[in-house]
Amino acid sequence: MDKVNLAEKLDSFAEHWSPRTVAQYNGNDIMVVRVQGEFHWHNHPDTDDFFLVLDGELDIELRDRVVTLGPGELFVVPSGTEHRPVARRGEVKMLLIEPSGTPNTGDPATAAPHICI
């Protein structure tokens, strides 16, 4: 593989809530995503959910609190924990890590397609 420049990858597409896989690590997809507005409440029963904000400010709403991440801040949502990522104050660019094949919505029926770039 080659190195991955995250900003270049993020500049290569415009869609929101459509993660792109840029590398793989031990059966996990390393993804970049651009988001704006509200996602929906969901959980991943079998995997933690890794968020690292690269640009913008993201609220990760949990049932009992809100975790707000700016650039260079990360949070891992434990498996089985309901959460809703929300970008209320402009677009947010992030790095995500999930086991390959994990539906981003927690439900294969509604999951975004898997796209590698």
Next chain:
Amino acid sequence: MDKVNLAEKLDSFAEHWSPRTVAQYNGNDIMVVRVQGEFHWHNHPDTDDFFLVLDGELDIELRDRVVTLGPGELFVVPSGTEHRPVARRGEVKMLLIEPSGTPNTGDPATAAPHICI
């Protein structure tokens, strides 16, 4: 857990080549590290090795080429691949991901201790 501000964590210690675990994801340690100069050649027979440069410029020497990473650039060294990280042009700050318990040198006898911050 709380969110993790990577710059704050990196500012909390000064040692080189001494990774600090700042979060966990599915049995993997999410670590920050400050490095300068040469590490040694090694490989991890059972795991890929994830590098994301946050500050500075890192050379990951492979036996057949050199991958140079700047801020916002990542590279995954495939398992079993000999490599040597080198920071020749000043200090480098990085995010690393490895399965918990992985010796950073590839050898438990010479590995850095596991430190959580």
